[in-house]
Amino acid sequence: MGRDRSGLVQLGQGQSSRQARGFGHQAGPGNDTLLAHIKAIHAQTHGGYGWPRITKELLARGVRAGKDRVRSCTASAPRAGAASSPQ
Structure with missing residues (x-):
């Protein structure tokens, strides 16, 4: 067939072919x-950055985080100065 079967062999040994090639x-x-x-970014920018800019700033600082994860963290974090709902 002319196909490389090394990926299948590595899968059988508990490793994905990506992990075996060093892309773990x-x-x-x-x-x-x-x-x-x-x-920290929110404090440094005085609340001026939303999740898109925060995502870019994190990447610039070497922190790996996806946009969806940053968006959910910023949405769930309590905001300074936000009024609490009456109970």
């Missing part, structure tokens, strides 16, 4: 760490 998963920071970075 590199996890980003944990949620608490990411939230600390987001709060």
Whole structure:
């Protein structure tokens, strides 16, 4: 057939072919760490950055985090000066 079967062999050994070639998963920071970075950026910009700019700023600082994750962290984080709902 002329196909390379090495990927199938590696899968049978518990490794994906991407992991075997050195493209393993590199996890980003944990949620608490990411939230600390987001709060620092928020404080430095005096609340002027939304999640798109925060995502770009995190990348510029070398922090790997996807836009959806940054958006959900910024949406769930309590905002300074926000009025609390009456209970």
